[in-house]
Amino acid sequence: MATMTSVPETKRTPRVYAVKVQTRRGRKLRDNLTGYAFLIGAIFCFALFSWFPMIRGIVMSFQHTKRGVTSWVGFDNYTRIVQDPSFWTAWKNTFYFTVLALILGYLVPFVVAILLNELRHGKGYLRILVYLPVMLPPASALFLFKYYAYDPSDAGLFNAILKFLHLPTSEWMQSPTMTMPAMVLASTWMNMGGAVLIYLASLQNIPGELYEAAELDGAGIFRRIWNVTIPQTRLILALLAMLQIVATMQVFIEPLILANGAGTQDSATSVAYLIYQHGFFQNDLNGAAALGVIMLLVLAAFSAVYVRLTTKQD
């Protein structure tokens, strides 16, 4: 700036212009720096605990660390993981859990939401009831199911109810065939509240005239659900389906607490539990990383199918 005073008259105009450009650029730079000053904390945390681990997980799955020495081993971790006899059992169990959870945990909230939306009284109370289990720490709720509800003797809550109704009692978690349905039941009870509330909100957005018109055309209740309710909530139905599949494919705490991990005859082992086993008990972090990458690919396939379906329909 000090040089400005000594500038000859004739050259003054372009010089001033140049200075102006520089300050504008300077301000832009300063604005960008301010922006990034506000962003830096979040960027740091994302980099450290999301972006970097994502890459590192993939890198780790091709490496092996022995006594502090890391070397590249190609697909060794993958072949070892796939040859583990629990691998296919875990995938079979996880798919079974996901499908059962789709039948029970996906259908029930929608039906409950449709029902609640028709009620003119006690709605606030019922909404609180449905969402209450979501607020419990899962470990707390699962100990309740493990010790009281799924007690295989006749003193257990569910067996007492079944006996009262003169129905056959069950061994619950001690029976390999009941393990999965019991886990899905507990999981649905704990988690359905969120889906119910989201459906309720989307049901309230359906214009009443559509039902009016359908009724005038002589459509009964079920026809109206099929022809109005479902098409009108299609997007949210598809979205929650995908979210639920991604969540249930990662089922972990249910097998860990209800079935002590593997369950009777390996009937509860899930892929997420296998990752945990390999990584933190068998001292095989690289194998666990490989299993994580396999899980990522499977879930990405689900997302791709979902995106394909939604774009096709529109």
Add this chain to the structure above:
Amino acid sequence: MSRTLISQAQLRRGRGRFLYWTILTAVIVVFTLVFIGPLYWMVTGALKSGQEIAQTPPTIWPKDPQTQNYTDAWNNLNLAKLMFNTFYYAAGAVVFQLIFDTAAAYALSKLRPMFGNVILGAMLATLMIPAMVLIVPQYVTAIDLPLVHVSLIDSPWALWLPLVANAFNIFLLKRFFDSIPEDLIAAAQVDGASPLRTLWSIILPMSRPILGVVSIFAVTYVWKDFLWPKLVMPSPETRTLSVGIYAFSGGTPMNVVVAASVIAAIPTVIIFLIFQRNIMAGLTTGSLKG
């Protein structure tokens, strides 16, 4: 109220009216049994003696209610310490999420620096990554931070820093800030307010509802989280409630474990009953308009 599946008129007349009240009563009874029933069973079951809980058929109300299991749980599992830890981690999570996530959302919404959209995209992309896939590399990062080679095991930072990396929060906050008129910001700028000052005196006071939602979600998230705290907070002195109860569950009578589970659930239930409106509103706005 606009009409729904079944018209108002149909529910008011004769048979419809009768059916409606029957269904309403049935729904209220069934829902109370299904959702409160297990909680009742949990609270009263833990009041029973070891003998009574094994009795068939089970008693609906404890014959000889005793608080022994609850006091045992409180003392033997050191629940006071676990509760304090969890509360401390939850409070820290709220503070750090509010500071860093609002700052980031403000920058992305109003300051819009170069490549801001790229950063936002990279943040939102993390929503697509299943948490279980990251658990191993995150753990490896936490036990030996890159470059500085410090371990975060048993340090609250191991819980707080990953929680700041919450794309859902940033998305929620950014969308809220986007709805604040640009004129207000411009007026503040004309008055010579710095970006920080604008955030503090204009944006934040207008954003109280959304900040409340983010805070409540942070607290309940920390209270419910299990696997990550189990991995990075392994010592008895640093454990959270859920992890501590799980760690003791093997060698503790089941009634005491359930009593401890009841105590661990009380804070979140209270939070829910107080803030249920905000929680439910936050849940539906967060997912619907996304």
